[in-house]
Amino acid sequence: MKKDDTKFMRKALELAKTAFDEDEVPVGAVVVYNNKIIAKGYNQIELLCDPTAHAEMIAITSAAEYIKSKWLDKCTMYVTIEPCSMCAGALVLSRIGKVVFGAKDPKTGAFGSKLDINNFKLNHKIKVKNGVLEKECSQILSRFFKNKRRQKKLAE
Numbered sequence: 608m609k610k611d612d613t614k615f616m617r618k619a620l621e622l623a624k625t626a627f628d629e630d631e632v633p634v635g636a637v638v639v640y641n642n643k644i645i646a647k648g649y650n651q652i653e654l655l656c657d658p659t660a661h662a663e664m665i666a667i668t669s670a671a672e673y674i675k676s677k678w679l680d681k682c683t684m685y686v687t688i689e690p691c692s693m694c695a696g697a698l699v700l701s702r703i704g705k706v707v708f709g710a711k712d713p714k715t716g717a718f719g720s721k722l723d724i725n726n727f728k729l730n731h732k733i734k735v736k737n738g739v740l741e742k743e744c745s746q747i748l749s750r751f752f753k754n755k756r757r758q759k760k761l762a763e
Contacts, residue, residue, distance in 0.1 A: 612707055615639055615685040616740045619709075622649040622662065623687045623747050629654065633747045636662040636686040638670035638679065638703075645682070646670035662686060663694035667701050679703045687744040689716035689737065695724040698733060705734040709744025 615637055622635025626649040638646040648665030652658060663686055671677055683705040690698060690706065695717035698706060711720045718724065718735050725732050 611642065612685070612736070612739045615644065615683075616687070616707065616709055616744070618644060618647075619662075619685045619687050620740065620743055620747070622647055623744070626650045626662070627747060627751055633751050634662040634686065634688050636666040636684055638666050638682050638684050640670070640674060640679075640682045645673045659693065661691070661694050663690050664697055667697055667703075671701065677701065683707060685739070687740075688712050688748065689718050689720055691715040692717040692722065692724070695733075699724060699729050699731050702731045703733055705736070707736045707739050709738070709740050710748060711737060711741075 618637045619635040622637070623633040626635060627633035631650040631653050635649045637644045646666045646669035648662040648669065650662050651660040651665065663684065666684060667679070670679055670682060679701040682703055684698065684703055685707045687709045689708045689710065689712040692715065706718065708718065713720045715721055718737070725735070
């Protein structure tokens, strides 16, 4: 595993922890350009009352604004969980160069777990690497949902 992959995924994990602390599903994402983080995002669905306020979507918008281009072909996104189909579609539309993710998402993952966006005949294919800090990325999600189940049981 490349040292930079670990370094950037740790930054995405910090953002996931921020989401966790704000009672959002703990997903964090960073966009890297020329070995520098140019954009960050974490889930803000509850805060914004917006089902599209995923970490990846926020980071894509921020990165495009930073580089003043709709194309992110020279960028890499690091995200703590495998992007869903909405985020994968947005990543294709942004023409992101590469996506590196930590944990697989068997329920909604769109880079091989539930479906693979790269198997569709679209105008762009994304390089993908998974499993970077997978254990840490999975643990924060498991802890979040375990707490949610516990809270629900206490409320019954």
